Amino acid sequence: MQPGEALSSAAEIAVALAGFAGVVVAFRSSSLHEWSPLDKHHLWFLLSSALIPLFSCLFGMLLLAIEPVPISIWRWCSGCSFFFTVAFVF
Secondary structure, rough: OOOHHHHHHHHHHHHHHHHHHHHHHHHHOOHHOOOOOHHHHHHHHHHHHHHHHHHHHHHHHHHHOOOOOOOOHHHHHHHHHHHHHHHHHH
8 A cells, every 4th residue: 555545545534533523513412502611622532533633644645745755754744743733732
């Protein structure tokens, strides 16, 4: 499997997970503004656990589009993933 195919598959899974979070919100009996802070935190965690891998995969695909492919591409992708994760924590 080529790196671009793996990143594309991972991005599709992340989009599916984000869609699942949307379904969870759509089928709740109350509106989002009436949720408890703990429920809002769980939703935020579900969305971020889908969006962080999605952005990381898109960044990796962007780097793969550069000709010639940089040798340090995986270091850049790891740094980008670390940045997104730290930004989510704060």
